[in-house]
Amino acid sequence: MAKGTFSGPLEKVDACCYRIPKSFRPDMRVDGLIFASEKMIETLRHDQACEQVANVATLPGIQMASLAMPDIHWGYGFCIGGVCATDPAEGGVISPGGVGYDINCGVRLIKTNLFLDDVTPHLRGLIKALFHTVPAGVGRTGKYKFDEAETKRILSEGPRFVIERELGTLADLDHTEANGRIDGADPDEVSKHAIQRGSQQCGTLGSGNHFLEVQVVDSIADADVAKAFGLEHNQICVMIHSGSRGLGYQVCDDALVQFRNVPQKYGITLPDRQLACAPADSPEGKKYIGAMRAAANFGFSNRQLLMHQTREVFADVFGRSWQDLGMHLLYDVAHNIAKLEEHTVEGKLKKVWVHRKGATRAFPAGHPELPEAFRHTGQPVIIPGDMGRASWVLVGGANSMLRSFGTTCHGAGRAMSRTAAVKDAAGRRIDKELEARGVIAMSSSRQGLAEEQPKAYKHVDDVVNVVHEAGLSRKVARMRPIGVIKG
Amino acid sequence: MHEHFEHTADLGLRATAADLDTLFAEAAECLFEAIVELSAVKPNQSVEVALTGSDREYLLFDWLRELLRLADQDRMLFSKFKVHVNDDGLIGTAWGEPLDAGKHELIREVKAITYHELKVEPHEGGWLAEVIVDI
Numbered sequence: 001m002a003k004g005t006f007s008g009p010l011e012k013v014d015a016c017c018y019r020i021p022k023s024f025r026p027d028m029r030v031d032g033l034i035f036a037s038e039k040m041i042e043t044l045r046h047d048q049a050c051e052q053v054a055n056v057a058t059l060p061g062i063q064m065a066s067l068a069m070p071d072i073h074w075g076y077g078f079c080i081g082g083v084c085a086t087d088p089a090e091g092g093v094i095s096p097g098g099v100g101y102d103i104n105c106g107v108r109l110i111k112t113n114l115f116l117d118d119v120t121p122h123l124r125g126l127i128k129a130l131f132h133t134v135p136a137g138v139g140r141t142g143k144y145k146f147d148e149a150e151t152k153r154i155l156s157e158g159p160r161f162v163i164e165r166e167l168g169t170l171a172d173l174d175h176t177e178a179n180g181r182i183d184g185a186d187p188d189e190v191s192k193h194a195i196q197r198g199s200q201q202c203g204t205l206g207s208g209n210h211f212l213e214v215q216v217v218d219s220i221a222d223a224d225v226a227k228a229f230g231l232e233h234n235q236i237c238v239m240i241h242s243g244s245r246g247l248g249y250q251v252c253d254d255a256l257v258q259f260r261n262v263p264q265k266y267g268i269t270l271p272d273r274q275l276a277c278a279p280a281d282s283p284e285g286k287k288y289i290g291a292m293r294a295a296a297n298f299g300f301s302n303r304q305l306l307m308h309q310t311r312e313v314f315a316d317v318f319g320r321s322w323q324d325l326g327m328h329l330l331y332d333v334a335h336n337i338a339k340l341e342e343h344t345v346e347g348k349l350k351k352v353w354v355h356r357k358g359a360t361r362a363f364p365a366g367h368p369e370l371p372e373a374f375r376h377t378g379q380p381v382i383i384p385g386d387m388g389r390a391s392w393v394l395v396g397g398a399n400s401m402l403r404s405f406g407t408t409c410h411g412a413g414r415a416m417s418r419t420a421a422v423k424d425a426a427g428r429r430i431d432k433e434l435e436a437r438g439v440i441a442m443s444s445s446r447q448g449l450a451e452e453q454p455k456a457y458k459h460v461d462d463v464v465n466v467v468h469e470a471g472l473s474r475k476v477a478r479m480r481p482i483g484v485i486k487g
Numbered sequence: 488m489h490e491h492f493e494h495t496a497d498l499g500l501r502a503t504a505a506d507l508d509t510l511f512a513e514a515a516e517c518l519f520e521a522i523v524e525l526s527a528v529k530p531n532q533s534v535e536v537a538l539t540g541s542d543r544e545y546l547l548f549d550w551l552r553e554l555l556r557l558a559d560q561d562r563m564l565f566s567k568f569k570v571h572v573n574d575d576g577l578i579g580t581a582w583g584e585p586l587d588a589g590k591h592e593l594i595r596e597v598k599a600i601t602y603h604e605l606k607v608e609p610h611e612g613g614w615l616a617e618v619i620v621d622i
Contacts, residue, residue, distance in 0.1 A: 076601050076621075101599050101621055138596040193556060207596050208622065246559070249598045249621075253552070256602065260545070274602050418622070419493030447595065 006050035010034070010041055016070075016469045017403075020054050027271060028057040033065040035404070035470050037462065040070060047072075049079035055271045056084050060279070061092025063345045063352055067404055069359050070466040071413030071458065075100070077274030080358035081413065085343060085405045087352050088280040093268070094289055095277035096255040098355030100336035103251060103292055104299025105210075105243030106177075106360075107333060107382045109393060110307055112314070113326030114236040116216045119482070122317055126214065127440045127483040129313045134212055134306060136205035137444030137487035144203045144305055151199045155187035155294035159304035162202075167308045174371050176332040177361060180300040182339070186290025190247070191254050194291075198247025198298055203305030207445070207487030209452055210242045211384070212310065214483040215391060221475035225395050228377045229330055231477045238314075238327075239391055239479070240306050241384045243336065244299035251295040255288045280353050289338075296337055303332055330393070331380040335360045335410035343405050354405045362396035362408035362473040381473050383464060385412045387484045388437055388454030392464050392475065399471030408473035409464070412457040425450035434484075443486040452486060489517035497601070498622050505613040507543070511550055511570040511577065514616050518551050519565055519583075521620065522558075523591050528566035530582030539576035543607040546577060547616055551600045554581055562586045595622050 011019045013033070018041055020032030032053035036044060044050055049072050056078055057066035063085045072081035077097025086092030119126065135142045144162075146154065153161045158181035163170060173180045187195075205212060217235045220226045231237075244251075259276035262284050263269070268277065278285040307329065311322035318325060338355045345352070363370055365378040374380065378396035385391045400406045416424070430449040434441045443449045467473050492499035498521055502513035519525060536553050540546045550570070558564060565583035599621040606617040 076603055138593045193560065196560060246598070253599050257549075257552075417493045418498065419491075445595075 006045050008050065008054065010050070016466045020050065022057060025054055028054055030057050030062050031065045032057050032068070034068045034072060035466055035472065036070045036072065037466050040462070044072065047074050049074045052077070052079040053082065055275060056082060056098070058271055059084065059086060059093050059095065059275065059277060060268055061086040061088065061090040063087055063350070067407070069407070069409040070463045071358065071409045071411055073413050075357065077272055078355065078357045081409065082357045083355065083359045083404060083407045085352040085354045086280065087350050089350070091279050092353060093277035094280040094285045094338060094353055095275055095355060096252050096259065096288060096292070097274050097276065098357050099252070099292060099338045100357045101249045101252045102243035102336055103248035104296035104334045105336040106299060106303065107239060107241045107335065107384050108303050108307060109330040109382045110238040110240070110310065111230050111326060111328050111330055112236045112238070114318070116234045116236065119214070119236050123483055124440055126313070126317050127442055127485065129317055130212060130310065131442040131485045133313050134205055134309050134485060135203070136207070136485055137448070138207050140204050140444070140487070141200035142203040142305070146199050146202060148195055148199065151195050152187040154202065154301045155190060155297055156185050157181060158297035159301045162301055162304055168304050172304060172307070172329050174373065175329040176300055177334055180297070180304070180332070182293040182296045184290065185293035185297050187294050189287045189291040190251055190294050194247045194250035194254065197250050198245060201245040201247070202298065202302050203309060204245060204302070205242050205306060205485070205487055206245055207448060210487060211387060212306065212485045213239045213387065213391070213481045215239055215479035215481050217477050218390065218480045219478045221477060222395070225377050225476045229380055229393065229476060231393060237479060238310055239382065239384060240303055240310070242303055242306060244295045245302060247298050248295040251291045255291065258284065292338065296334060299334065300332065331382060333360050333382055341406070343401065352405070354407070356407055358410045359407050360410045361406055362394070362400045363406050364396045364398050364400055367396070381408055383409065383411055383460060385460030386454045386457040387441060387452060387481055388434060388439060389480065390460055391479045391481070392460060393477045393479070394464065394467070394473035395476050397471045397473045400473060403470060404472050408467045412460040412463060414456060415458045416456040418451040421453055421456040422447060422450045424455065425453055439481050440483045441486070445487070448486050489513040491517065491521060494619050498620050500618045500620060502616045503610060503613060507572040507614055508570050510607070510614045510616050511547060511572055511579065512568040514547060514551065514618065515554055515565070515568040515581065518554065518597065518620065521595060522597055523564050523593055525566045527591050528564045529584050530567040531584045533580050533582045536579045536581065537576065541575050544605045546572065547607050547618065548600055548602065548605060550577060550579060551618060555597060555600065557581070564591055597622055
């Protein structure tokens with residue numbers, strides 16, 4: 001794990017929240033607030049993440065507190081699980097490190113009208129077909145190739161562009177965060193290199209912790225909301241976790257180079273150069289925002305094409321159209337993004353830049369931005385766990401707007417470095433171990449499975465329990481994987 | 488000399504050398520060793536890189552970043568490097584060959600060079616470089 005321990009104060013606010021007071025360091029403008037259980041906090045002291053929460057608290061224009069979700073772990077500049085909101089009216093900044101390299105890495109959950117008994121006899125064939133159809137792994141390009149003009153349209157319009165080519169339906173957009181299109185995207189701010197990286201990769205899974213999983217709903221925690229979402233016990237679902245591929249990475253990389261001397265230009269002193277930022281309303285800030293939004297639209301489109309390929313495989317294996325199989329999208333959420341949103345801070349309604357890095361939007365019932373389908377329940381939140389244990393569907397909680405700028409966790413969080421996970425896996429067949437647990441796993445690299453073995457992750461149940469208790473999002477249904485494909 | 492070291496979700500590259508020119512070449516080898524089995528990459532074609540910059544750490548960063556960009560853009564792998572570093576930049580040559588899935592087994596994808604704990608500093612009479620790469 002990362003070097004260094006955190007010896008600063010971690011004051012208990014309540015059973016699931018700890019504070020780093022701003023008095024800890026003279027450069028902190030606000031407190032740090034970490035949503036975590038007592039058990040988690042002790043481990044957290046051995047991770048640089050707490051110091052990173054304090055670092056983010058120094059950013060100009062930061063509102064309320066520098067936050068972190070219980071899946072917190074060390075990241076570049078901002079920790080993973082880091083959340084902050086900055087007010088442009090107070091010189092608030094936009095920081096690429098607060099979004100992450102994989103812009104709009106996110107996850108979507110597709111329902112089916114199949115149940116465990118329907119799928120079990122076909123499972124191996126299904127996973128093989130998915131593995132052979134959905135491009136995954138290092139350097140893999142996809143079957144959908146777009147030229148520069150088409151890629152720029154994807155960057156502007158999001159999945160609507162591919163849906164108009166019959167690679168989905170308009171209803172999919174209603175069930176995507178921001179309707180799959182963040183306004184104000186500027187494809188001209190995306191470099192040629194980024195476009196080149198993306199043009200061949202739309203509709204590919206990627207590598208690392210990205211996956212496509214066939215899951216079964218294992219338990220229902222909130223019967224009313226589960227019913228409203230169309231989820232029931234033993235139902236088969238498909239979860240897709242992927243992002244904006246090489247394009248998003250390149251946009252972040254380009255921005256970090258462009259921002260090298262920008263903080264000094266605006267008189268901003270940073271405790272960590274990876275917090276490189278610019279006032280959101282500055283020319284540099286606006287350029288990054290335009291490119292980031294474009295990359296986000298690419299991420300939604302990538303997941304749309306991954307879903308389309310999944311629907312085609314299911315139709316092929318089960319001999320019925322995906323519509324007859326009830327393969328409707330529950331929801332698609334981003335967990336690496338920055339968005340301009342209205343929030344009440346100290347009684348005042350403000351437009352703030354909410355940075356969610358490894359954190360998911362979780363708007364509660366009644367929020368005007370929610371589609372009609374979820375206005376009375378609250379927003380579905382999709383939480384991928386690890387491939388051996390569980391994933392969750394949550395719903396936006398009553399306290400999210402008050403406590404966390406409408407945000408909750410995003411997943412399980414790593415507990416073990418990739419190198420340690422690979423060493424630990426030496427001599428073991430992770431695929432066989434998973435099979436013994438009832439999971440058929442296929443990966444294009446043995447190293448991939450080793451790095452992503454269940455032991456390498458914290459338990460998602462622990463993470464989800466904290467956000468549930470804090471009122472950021474409530475548990476709805478728990479799913480366990482029965483088949484997974486990885487890069 | 489160079490080696491990989493572990494770092495949470497990603498990978499560390501560490502190189503040591505008696506002089507800066509060798510250090511930058513070692514760091515480049517270290518990078519590509521993370522990507523592919525280097526012995527399978529024949530140094531048949533070359534590409535030149537010229538960079539300006541007086542900050543040694545940013546220069547190392549930009550050198551590795553440019554190599555990644557060329558590899559990605561031209562679908563190439565590189566296994567041999569020669570660099571000349573001076574006070575305001577560097578000139579480097581990288582030798583390699585086109586990526587061939589049949590010949591080259593890709594170990595992992597290096598998605599970005601990061602600034603985290605980026606180091607180029609004097610060390611035991613020579614130089615040390617450390618870079619974390621996102622994988």
